[in-house]
Amino acid sequence: MYAPDKIIKMNMDKATKGVVESLILAMDGLEDARSQAPMVAWTDNDPPADNIIEARLRGKFYGARNVTYRHFLRAVLEAPEGTNLPLQILEYAKRCVQAMKHSCKSFSACTQPGERLIVTNCWGTAHA
Secondary structure, three states: OOOHHHHHHOOOOHHHHHHHHHHHHHHEEEEEEEOOOOOOOOOOOOOOOOHHHHHHHHHHHHHHHHHHHHHHHHHHOOOOOOOOOOOOHHHHHHHHHHHHHHHHHHHOOOOOOOOOOOOOHHHHHHHH
């Protein structure tokens, strides 16, 4: 998984392809789970939660999405210039970047004026 050249080829050996497929299936399961509990269901287009528990849930969700898709982002960033990457890899890399963005702003609505600011670990998110 940590070899970008294997991901770029997408003609992976069975073991590597199985790992990638398992990761994507796990992430699809998480995507489905977040819409199952009506009290905490949300979409990527919803504003950040103003409840600390919901904000933490979203932060953890986006952290998991970041870790799942970061291998594809690395493959894009390390691809030689002029490489035609499969659209699937570009889509997964995009999901990683979006997850980092959502993770960093998941707590932004929990603070009221005059209260202590809640800041996520942006450095850790970017380097996870």
